[in-house]
Amino acid sequence: MSSSSTLRIHELTLEERAVYATLKPERLPQHVAIIMDGNGRWAGRRSLKRFLGHQQGARSVQLVTETASRIGLPWLTLYAFSLENSLRRPRAEVSFLMRLLKTYLESNLQRMMDNNIRMRSIGRTYDLPPEVQEKMRWVQETTARNTGTTLTLALNYGGRSELVDAFRGLAREMERKHITPDRITEEDIHRHLYTAHMPDPDLLIRTSGEMRISNYLLWQIAYTEIFVTERLWPDFRGIHLLEAIADFQRRERRYGGLGEDCGEVEEDPERIQIAAS
Numbered sequence: 001m002s003s004s005s006t007l008r009i010h011e012l013t014l015e016e017r018a019v020y021a022t023l024k025p026e027r028l029p030q031h032v033a034i035i036m037d038g039n040g041r042w043a044g045r046r047s048l049k050r051f052l053g054h055q056q057g058a059r060s061v062q063l064v065t066e067t068a069s070r071i072g073l074p075w076l077t078l079y080a081f082s083l084e085n086s087l088r089r090p091r092a093e094v095s096f097l098m099r100l101l102k103t104y105l106e107s108n109l110q111r112m113m114d115n116n117i118r119m120r121s122i123g124r125t126y127d128l129p130p131e132v133q134e135k136m137r138w139v140q141e142t143t144a145r146n147t148g149t150t151l152t153l154a155l156n157y158g159g160r161s162e163l164v165d166a167f168r169g170l171a172r173e174m175e176r177k178h179i180t181p182d183r184i185t186e187e188d189i190h191r192h193l194y195t196a197h198m199p200d201p202d203l204l205i206r207t208s209g210e211m212r213i214s215n216y217l218l219w220q221i222a223y224t225e226i227f228v229t230e231r232l233w234p235d236f237r238g239i240h241l242l243e244a245i246a247d248f249q250r251r252e253r254r255y256g257g258l259g260e261d262c263g264e265v266e267e268d269p270e271r272i273q274i275a276a277s
C-alpha cells in the first residue's frame, strides 16, 4: 500500500466490509488493471440503446474507483477507449463516448478530490477531440497533488502502438547516445512505455466473460494474474473488485519459479536418466 494513502475502511458498505475482512491487507495488489466490457450487452438485455449502457458504465467507473481509494489501492488502470474502438465503432458512438468522458471529468472532479484520487491517462491522447484533451489536462493538474489511488484512464490506447511508441523513443535515445542494439535491456524498454512510472499490474480483471486481452498492456501483463467475470461492466461495483482481490490472494504467484506443491526437487540432476520418447 502507498505510505501516503489513508485507509478509509469505515466508508465501505457493510457488504464490502465483510469481503474486505477476509483479505490480507499486507498482500493487497499494488496495481489492478480492468478491461471494462459489456456496456452494449447490458443495454441490449434491457432493450435499451447502447449509449445508456456506456452511461451506466461511467457510473461503475466512479464507484469502483472510490472503493479502490478506500482500501488504499495505489494504482487502478481502466481501459476506457481503445484505438480499435475509435476506428471500428460508428461515428455517433465514438462521439457519444467522447462527450460522456468530458461530462464525467466535469461532474466527478469534486468526488475525485474528496476521495484523494489522482487522475492520469495513457494512450495517444493527442488524437482525442481538443475539448476532451483540455478537460483531461485540467483534471490531471487539479488532482496532481492527491496522494491516494492513481486512476489511469487508457484512452485511444493500444498495446502494440504503445510498444511502437516505446521503440521509437528508445531508438531516438540510442542514436543520441551512440548506444549499440546489443546493449538494450528490458529496463530500457520499460523506461519508454507510457506506464514507466508505475509497477506492472498484479491483477487484470475482465468483465463480461470474454477470454481475451484485447491489446491491453501487452508488455506489462507478462506475470499478471487474470480474473474474468461474467458480470457486465455496468453491474460491476466495489464489492466485485474486492471479490476479485480475494480470488487473487488465494493464488500462488510463481513468476516462472516453483510452487509449494511442485514435487520433490532432484539434488543431483546428472543422475537422472532421460527416457527416450
Ligand code: FPP
Pocket (backbone or CB within 6 Å): 036, 037, 038, 039, 040, 041, 042, 054, 055, 057, 058, 061, 079, 080, 081, 085, 100, 101, 104, 153, 208, 233
Ligand atoms: C465496452 O463495452 C466498453 C467500452 C467501449 C469502454 C468503456 C467505456 C465506459 C465504461 C464508459 C465511459 C468511461 C469513462 C471513463 C467515463 P462494449 O460497448 O464493447 O460492450 P459490448 O461488448 O457488450 O457491446
